[in-house]
Amino acid sequence: RQLPPHVFVLFGATGDLAHRKLYPALFQLHRKGLLPDGVSILGTARTEFTHDAFRDEVHKALQSFVKEDISDNDWKGFAQRIYYIQGNVDNVEDFKKINQFVRELEQKRDHGGNRLFYLSMAPRFFAETALNLKASGLSDTKGWRRLIIEKPFGHDYESAAELNDQLGTAFEEDEIYRIDHYLGKEMVQNIEVIRFANSMFQPLWDNRSIQSIQITSSETVGVEERASYYEKSGALRDMVQNHMLQMVMMTAMEPPSRLHTEAIRDEKVKVLRSLRRYDVDEVKNHVIRGQYTAGQMNGKSVPGYLEEPGVAENSTTETFVAARLFIDNFRWAGVPFYIRTGKRMPVKSTEIVVQFRDMPKHLYFNQNGQLGPNLLVIRINPVEGMYMQMNVKRPGTENVVVPIAMEFSQSTDKSPEAYERLLHDAMIGDSTFFTRWDEVSLAWKFVDPIAQAFSEDKAPLHHYASGEWGPQASADLVREQGGIWWPVY
Ligand code: BG6
Numbered sequence: 001r002q003l004p005p006h007v008f009v010l011f012g013a014t015g016d017l018a019h020r021k022l023y024p025a026l027f028q029l030h031r032k033g034l035l036p037d038g039v040s041i042l043g044t045a046r047t048e049f050t051h052d053a054f055r056d057e058v059h060k061a062l063q064s065f066v067k068e069d070i071s072d073n074d075w076k077g078f079a080q081r082i083y084y085i086q087g088n089v090d091n092v093e094d095f096k097k098i099n100q101f102v103r104e105l106e107q108k109r110d111h112g113g114n115r116l117f118y119l120s121m122a123p124r125f126f127a128e129t130a131l132n133l134k135a136s137g138l139s140d141t142k143g144w145r146r147l148i149i150e151k152p153f154g155h156d157y158e159s160a161a162e163l164n165d166q167l168g169t170a171f172e173e174d175e176i177y178r179i180d181h182y183l184g185k186e187m188v189q190n191i192e193v194i195r196f197a198n199s200m201f202q203p204l205w206d207n208r209s210i211q212s213i214q215i216t217s218s219e220t221v222g223v224e225e226r227a228s229y230y231e232k233s234g235a236l237r238d239m240v241q242n243h244m245l246q247m248v249m250m251t252a253m254e255p256p257s258r259l260h261t262e263a264i265r266d267e268k269v270k271v272l273r274s275l276r277r278y279d280v281d282e283v284k285n286h287v288i289r290g291q292y293t294a295g296q297m298n299g300k301s302v303p304g305y306l307e308e309p310g311v312a313e314n315s316t317t318e319t320f321v322a323a324r325l326f327i328d329n330f331r332w333a334g335v336p337f338y339i340r341t342g343k344r345m346p347v348k349s350t351e352i353v354v355q356f357r358d359m360p361k362h363l364y365f366n367q368n369g370q371l372g373p374n375l376l377v378i379r380i381n382p383v384e385g386m387y388m389q390m391n392v393k394r395p396g397t398e399n400v401v402v403p404i405a406m407e408f409s410q411s412t413d414k415s416p417e418a419y420e421r422l423l424h425d426a427m428i429g430d431s432t433f434f435t436r437w438d439e440v441s442l443a444w445k446f447v448d449p450i451a452q453a454f455s456e457d458k459a460p461l462h463h464y465a466s467g468e469w470g471p472q473a474s475a476d477l478v479r480e481q482g483g484i485w486w487p488v489y
Helices: 016-031 051-065 072-079 092-108 123-135 157-168 186-196 227-252 261-274 418-428 437-455 472-479
Strands: 006-011 039-045 082-086 115-119 145-149 176-178 210-218 287-293 295-297 300-302 320-326 336-342 349-356 375-381 384-393 401-410 461-465
Touching: 006 016, 006 092, 016 051, 016 072, 016 418, 039 092, 051 072, 051 082, 082 092, 092 123, 115 123, 123 145, 123 157, 145 418, 157 437, 176 437, 186 227, 186 375, 186 384, 210 227, 227 261, 227 287, 227 320, 227 336, 227 349, 227 437, 261 437, 287 437, 287 472, 320 472, 336 472, 461 472
Parallel strands: 006 039, 006 115, 039 082, 115 145, 145 176, 210 336, 287 461
Antiparallel strands: 210 349, 287 320, 295 300, 320 336, 349 375, 375 384, 384 401
């Protein structure tokens, strides 16, 4: 079904995210015939471009970041939607200029007066941009208006609340679409389906049957060119406050009363309300922070974090976090949720491992006289799928048990990219897979004492060589309760 007509105004149109993710996503929506004629894309940024020079930029971005070949026909159709107006976000006159241009566009094609603003720029400009959208009249329109805002949403609870108040002077909560791109991933959305469309999991999904849950999101890349941002954020703010907690919520939430945006978001928020908060002195008992040192990745030597360009020579920024979380409600009381995320780890992978409890008594054993648990593994990235690890008899032996995997995987080629899904949803006005203010605020309230413990050195900074699965302390954290980190593929 075609999306509603609107003018899509992109702030930060010359930025990295726009090139890598947003133009390819918009192009795919166009190519699939989902964008009606009345959708125009207006880029704006500080650099001067003519419309045509900007179209060339977008074309280059598509050539670099779209996997398939781009036909002339598709490109021509797409290029016709694209415009550019130079502007500084601190200058309200520039916003008026944009407003004027949008009005002209609206007269040429029927956009229904609908305007979708996307803030894809350095976060320090978010609030000012929203205020100027209002002051210039650009956000005053007879159709709908929506604001999509990139992460990070604040640096801690206080700054997030301030930003939220500033956005609130120009937009209503239901007009604000806060991006967490993990929510646009096919398999993250599938967690709910796997849980709520399969009766076999429903009676098992609680503390009576589940021993622990592990969520890993590992990356092979280091800090790359992003030190100026990463030095201030670290893995805690970059990955845990948003993506990791989102996956915890999806795994732990109660079934919603119906598949309605607010019903789903209400259940997710309840998970955060039950999430045990650690005070600054408790953090060291449950949270491990690490920083990569030099090491070997795929046979190549790579530098340590402190040697990376733009990183302070005595930086204590964490590039790895592992933590043990507890959700203190009836369903999950006593079940540890282990999360870990880090850069320069051996593989790029995101997986959720649900470990079921052991049998009450073991009758069968493997060669080593043990019996492994049943696991349900939800694979989010790079492979999309899931598998269940079960125990069966090895043929030809006398009751020697071996683990087997019952596996399902789907081709990632067919799954739309996260940004394509999220743009699509924002265009139709579905905010289910965007984060609501109460989610963001509770996530910060959980993270803030941890960040404070890190900055006051109340949790030791461990080191791990590039190419390892984080520091030893991370393995020890899981071992305290007799577990291991299940291998990730
Ligand atoms: C981003 C972080 O939000 O997520 C990056 O800022 C990280 O540091 C990225 O690399 C990981 O996303 P994905 O989709 O590649 O797992």
